[in-house]
Amino acid sequence: MLNRHTAALAALLLIGAAPLAQAADKPTDPQIAHIAYTAGTIDIEAAKQAIKKSKNKEVVDFAKDMERDHEAVNKQALDLVKKLKVKPEDNATSQALSKAAKEERAKLAKLKGAAFDKAYIENEVAYHKQVNGALETLLIPSASNAELKSLLETGLKIFQGHEQRAEHAAGMPK
Amino acid sequence: MRRALTVPKRHLWIALALIISVTPANAETIEVTIEKLVFSPANVEAKVGDTIEWVNKDVFAHTATVKGGWEVTIPPKSSAKLTLKKVESVDYFCRFHPNMKGHVTVTSP
Numbered sequence: 001m002l003n004r005h006t007a008a009l010a011a012l013l014l015i016g017a018a019p020l021a022q023a024a025d026k027p028t029d030p031q032i033a034h035i036a037y038t039a040g041t042i043d044i045e046a047a048k049q050a051i052k053k054s055k056n057k058e059v060v061d062f063a064k065d066m067e068r069d070h071e072a073v074n075k076q077a078l079d080l081v082k083k084l085k086v087k088p089e090d091n092a093t094s095q096a097l098s099k100a101a102k103e104e105r106a107k108l109a110k111l112k113g114a115a116f117d118k119a120y121i122e123n124e125v126a127y128h129k130q131v132n133g134a135l136e137t138l139l140i141p142s143a144s145n146a147e148l149k150s151l152l153e154t155g156l157k158i159f160q161g162h163e164q165r166a167e168h169a170a171g172m173p174k
Numbered sequence: 175m176r177r178a179l180t181v182p183k184r185h186l187w188i189a190l191a192l193i194i195s196v197t198p199a200n201a202e203t204i205e206v207t208i209e210k211l212v213f214s215p216a217n218v219e220a221k222v223g224d225t226i227e228w229v230n231k232d233v234f235a236h237t238a239t240v241k242g243g244w245e246v247t248i249p250p251k252s253s254a255k256l257t258l259k260k261v262e263s264v265d266y267f268c269r270f271h272p273n274m275k276g277h278v279t280v281t282s283p
């Protein structure tokens with residue numbers, strides 16, 4: 001169980017890391033906007049699954065907060081791209097993130113009860129860590145528009161806050 | 175005749191003193207702005223009876239939570255108040271985003 005988990009996590013990180021490294025040259029603002037929006041959407045989907053499946057109040061509350069915050073960030077992102085007349089552009093990083101997330105959701109769909117809760121929270125920790133890393137080292141430094149950069153910086157703080165909460169929840173005795 | 179006059183006058187002073195002690199005339203409202211997940215000022219010094227008003231400029235809900243103590247929820251693009259009731263020096267954080275931190279020092283008026 002633990003082994004399978006570690007392997008899946010390593011795979012997720014690898015899938016995520018490879019395209020991020022490829023794009024490291026210089027993702028454009030339209031690509032960055034697409035990646036940020038996709039990253040938010042993935043966490044919203046994960047939250048919806050948890051709200052539906054979990055019976056644990058703490059887990060459901062956490063998932064609802066994730067859904068609410070990421071919907072708010074994504075709404076801001078949409079408003080901004082509209083204002084800047086930027087068309088978010090699909091790219092290898094967005095696709096890799098979506099693919100890994102789809103696999104994770106399928107894996108979680110097979111779990112129930114405490115096993116589901118544990119896997120969901122652990123994945124939330126890993127996922128937020130991964131996105132934080134991408135924001136800090138690649139997306140924020142690459143963004144050329146000041147407003148987009150500022151939105152990404154707020155997004156980073158939101159993701160960091162969520163990571164801390166997920167870590168706290170993961171460390172709690174169930 | 176003069177004596178009779180001084181008695182009600184003293185009563186008046188006592189009554190006035192009571193009113194002042196119940197609702198201190200100098201109670202203040204201290205504003206803390208929340209913007210981009212930052213409380214500012216992060217440190218607040220207040221007196222018992224003062225009110226803190228958190229003004230949330232973010233599109234996210236936040237809280238000001240003291241572990242084992244009070245909690246205020248501040249909805250997005252909104253504000254919320256708390257009147258300080260006792261002498262204390264406490265750290266507070268946002269329950270939704272624990273990386274948001276602040277401190278309140280409350281002294282006697």
Ligand SMILES: [Cu+2]
Nearest residue numbers: 236268270271
């Ligand atoms: Cu918050």
